[in-house]
Amino acid sequence: MKKxxxxxxxxxxxxxxxxxKVYELFxxxxxxxxxxxxxxxxxxxxxxFRMKRLDKTTRLTENTxxxxxxxxxxxxxxxxxxxxxxxxxQIMPVINKLALENEYIDLNIIxxxxxxxxxxxxxxxxxxxxxxxxxxDAKTLEVLNRWGPRPLExxxxxxxxxxxxxxxxxxxxxxxxxxxRKAQLWYSKDKSKTIQEEILNIM
Numbered sequence: 001m002k003k004x005x006x007x008x009x010x011x012x013x014x015x016x017x018x019x020x021k022v023y024e025l026f027x028x029x030x031x032x033x034x035x036x037x038x039x040x041x042x043x044x045x046x047x048x049f050r051m052k053r054l055d056k057t058t059r060l061t062e063n064t065x066x067x068x069x070x071x072x073x074x075x076x077x078x079x080x081x082x083x084x085x086x087x088x089x090q091i092m093p094v095i096n097k098l099a100l101e102n103e104y105i106d107l108n109i110i111x112x113x114x115x116x117x118x119x120x121x122x123x124x125x126x127x128x129x130x131x132x133x134x135x136x137d138a139k140t141l142e143v144l145n146r147w148g149p150r151p152l153e154x155x156x157x158x159x160x161x162x163x164x165x166x167x168x169x170x171x172x173x174x175x176x177x178x179x180x181r182k183a184q185l186w187y188s189k190d191k192s193k194t195i196q197e198e199i200l201n202i203m
Contacts, residue, residue: 002141004117009076009141012108015096022048022083032083033113040084047089054093054192064196065101071203074104074138080112080119081131086180087150088131094192095133098199106138124149125159135202145202151194154186 013021022032022044030036031044060068077099081088092109099107112119112130122132129149136143150158161179165172 001118001121005078005136005141008110008115008118009078009108012078012110015092015099015107015109018081018092018109019051025083032111035084043084043086047083047086050089051093054090055096058093058097058192060097060101060196061193064098064200067200068098068101068105068203071102072104075106075144076136076138076141077105077107078118078134078136079107079109079131080115080122080134081109082112085130086183087154090187090192091131091148091150091195094195095131095199098196104138122146133199147199147202150183151190151198153194154183157182157186 025031026041026044026048029041031040033040077095079092079095081092096107099105110118112128116128119128119130119132122134123129124132132146132148134143135145135147149155157179161175165175168175
């Protein structure tokens with residue numbers, strides 16, 4: 001897998017380059033991946049707005065800054081994502097803020113659907129859920145840890161919704177709509193504190 005990782009990292013984007021690519025595709029009436037439906041474009045439009053806002057408003061706690069600046073091991077943070085993913089729009093600005101606080105962190109971003117070979121090494125309950133943060137040793141590319149696709153408390157909300165939707169197929173649309181509403185409310189109230197804490201805990 002290390003050879004695959006090296007090839008992928010060599011073609012990965014920085015955070016700024018990733019955003020630029022998303023904007024360019026959106027201006028062309030496209031999003032990342034192969035599905036450029038109206039629904040996916042609407043998700044992408046919302047996510048562009050959300051990421052721009054969070055880039056400006058996300059604040060790291062003093063404890064987060066202190067802890068992350070102590071880290072001296074050179075690592076690569078490889079993030080698997082897509083522009084249409086609602087969780088990614090909430091999480092990517094936080095990951096970027098964290099990486100900017102430490103010169104030993106090299107943030108690299110790749111798209112899920114273009115890199116299924118690596119995505120399938122980091123499944124969540126057998127699914128290609130994103131975003132996924134993979135922490136690698138910068139020299140050896142040893143996988144040190146992983147995080148994602150969302151904070152644990154929020155993951156439980158999603159898994160509960162999945163269970164309920166499977167067992168109540170006639171109500172699945174409403175169940176997922178309610179789960180999305182709860183997720184957005186959770187992100188808004190939490191203000192990225194849990195994301196910061198969970199990522200710090202795996203470093």
